Ligand SMILES: Nc1ncnc2c1ncn2[C@@H]1O[C@H](COP(=O)(O)OP(=O)(O)OP(=O)(O)O)[C@@H](O)[C@H]1O
C-alpha cells in the first residue's frame with residue numbers, strides 16, 4: 001500500500017533526528033549480526049583449508065591412532081606418552097591386501113641440538129615411506145631410504161631446520177639427541193599450516209629412522225602415536241579400513257583402544273573443536289540479538305510515550321489503529337535492519353582485515369548474510385509490535401491531550 | 404434532515420467524588436451548510452462537545468447521529484475512517500507535525516486514505532494554493548508565523564474534502580491579522596457548502612457565523628440564528644465572562660468588508676428559565 005512509503009520516510013526522519021539514540025539501540029543487533037557472520041566465516045574458512053590439506057597431504061591415507069592419543073590434535077606438547085599401538089600392529093597392517101605403504105609415527109622425547117638447542121622440536125621415528133604417504137617433497141637433500149646403511153641420519157621439518165642451525169641449508173651437519181649424533185640428510189618443504197591440524201607438528205619434527213631408534217634400544221612400542229596407511233587407490237579405502245580394524249582387533253585381544261580414520265574423518269576430527277567454538281559463539285550472538293531486540297522494544301516504548309501527542313494528531317486526521325501500528329513497527333524494523341546492515345558491513349570489513357593480516361581466510365557466505373538481514377528484520381517486527389500495539393490502542397482524545 | 408444530531412448527550416469525566424459533568428444532556432442538531440459558533444465561559448464543555456461531534460471522543464450517555472447514522476458507539480477503526488472521510492479538524496495549537504514540511508503535513512490525511520504519493524502531493528499543493536500558502540510548501544512549521552501555520556492546518560483539514568469542519572478556538576493563538584486570515588478562509592469554506600463548527604471567545608467573530616450556540620456548565624443555554632456580518636445579539640450583551648486577551652482580540656475579525664450592526668437588541672439569557680439539571684451521577 002502506498003501509505004507505507006510515508007512510514008518509511010517518517011522512520012528515516014525519526015532515526016536521523018535521534019541519531020545517537022538509534023545507533024545505541026542498534027548496538028546489540030550490530031554486535032550479534034557481525035559476530036555470527038565473522039565466526040561462521042572463520043570456521044568455514046578453516047574447515048575448507050583443512051579439507052584442502054587433507055586432500056593434499058592425506059589423500060588415500062588411512063590414519064590409525066591410539067584412542068588415548070587422539071588428543072594430539074591440540075598440538076605438539078600434549079601428545080601422550082603411552083600408546084596402545086605396537087610394532088606388531090605395523091607389521092600386520094603391512095600385510096593387508098591393498099596397502100601400499102605403512103608408516104609408523106613414533107614420538108620420542110629429548111632435546112635436540114645442532115648449532116643451537118631446539119626446544120620446540122619433536123623427534124619422530126618413522127620409515128622411508130613418509131614423504132610418499134604425505135605427498136610432501138623435500139626442499140633440500142633426500143629422505144632416508146629403506147636400504148640406507150647409515151642409519152643415524154635425520155630429515156628436518158622446515159621450522160626444525162631453522163631452529164637447529166644458523167645455516168640456510170644444513171645438509172651434512174650433525175645434531176645431537178640422547179647422546180647420539182645424527183647427520184642431516186634432508187629438509188622437508190614447509191607443510192601449509194592451518195589451526196587445529198596436524199601439520200604444525202611436521203614442520204617442527206626431526207625425523208629419524210625407526211632402525212636408528214631400535215639400535216639405540218629405545219622402546220618404540222609404547223610411543224607409536226599414529227600409523228599412516230596408504231592404499232593403492234581410493235576404491236580400496238573402505239575394504240582396507242575394515243580389514244585394519246579386524247586385524248588390530250585380533251592383535252589387541254578384542255579391546256577397542258584404537259581408531260581407524262578415513263581421510264574425511266581426519267578433517268572432521270580436527271574441526272570438531274572448531275565447531276564447538278563456533279556453536280558457543282553463535283549462542284552468545286543469539287543472546288546478543290535478543291538483548292538488542294529488547295533494547296529496541298525499550299526505546300520504542302519510550303518513543304511511543306514521547307510521541308503520544310503526535311499519535312493523537314495522526315488519529316485525528318484519520319489514521320486507523322492498523323496504520324499507527326504499522327508506522328511504529330516499520331520504525332522499529334528500520335532500526336533493526338539498519339543495525340543488521342551495519343553489522344554485515346562490519347563483518348565484511350573484519351573478514352577482510354583477518355584475510356590480510358592473519359593466516360585465517362574467512363569465507364563470505366551469502367546465505368548467512370541474507371539470513372542475518374532477515375533475522376534482524378524479524379527482530380524489529382517482533383520486538384516492535386508490543387510498543388506499536390500500545391501506540392495504536394490509545395483513544396485519540398487521550399493521545400491528543402499529551403503535550 | 405440534520406447532518407449532526409445529538410440527543411441527550413452527556414459526558415462524564417472521572418468517577419466518585421471527582422466526577423465532572425462536562426456535557427449535561429445536550430440535544431443539538433446542525434444542518435448541512437450551517438456556520439456555527441460555540442461560545443461560553445472556560446470549562447463549560449465547548450471542547451468536549453466538539454470532540455464528541457468530531458468522533459474523537461465518545462459520549463457517556465445519549466445518542467449521536469451523523470448523516471442519519473448512529474455513531475456514538477463506533478469502534479476505533481470505524482471512527483477513524485469516518486473522521487478521515489467526513490471531518491476536518493482545526494486546533495487552537497495548530498498541531499502540525501513538526502518534522503514534516505508543510506506540504507507533507509497537508510498530504511498526510513491523503514496518505515492515510517491510501518492515495519499514491521505523487522497524487523497526494525499534487526492535491527496537497529493545490530490545497531495550499533487555495534489558502535495562499537503556495538510558496539511555503541517546503542517550509543517546516545517552525546519557520547512560519549502562527550497565522551501561516553493555521554492556514555496550513557486548514558489546508559490539511561480540507562484536503563480530504565470533508566463535509567464538516569470542526570475548529571476548536573482556531574484563532575485562540577493568533578493576533579488580529581492572523582484571526583482575520585483564518586476566519587476569512589473558514590467563511591470561504593462555508594460558502595462552498597461545507598458545515599463549519601467553531602469555538603470562540605471573541606464575540607466579534609460571531610459576524611462570520613450563521614448561528615451561535617451558548618453553553619454553560621455543560622448545557623446549551625441558548626441557540627441563536629444570526630445573519631452573516633452581524634455580531635450575535637447575546638454575545639454582544641456579554642452575558643458571560645468573556646476572557647479578554649488584548650485590544651487586538653477585540654479588533655480581531657473586524658473585517659473591512661463587514662459593517663457594524665446598527666442597533667442592539669438584548670436577550671437576557673439569565674431571564675430564561677434554566678432547564679433543571681438531571682445529572683445521572
Ligand atoms: N480528561 C478530562 N478529565 C477530567 N475532566 C475533564 C477532562 N477534560 C475536560 N474535563 C472537564 O470537563 C469540563 C469541560 O471541559 P472543556 O475542555 O470541554 O471546556 P471548554 O469549554 O472547552 O473550556 P475552554 O474554553 O477553557 O477551552 C471542564 O470542567 C474540565 O475540567
Ligand SMILES: [Mg+2]
Pocket residue numbers: 449450451571
Ligand atoms: Mg476548550
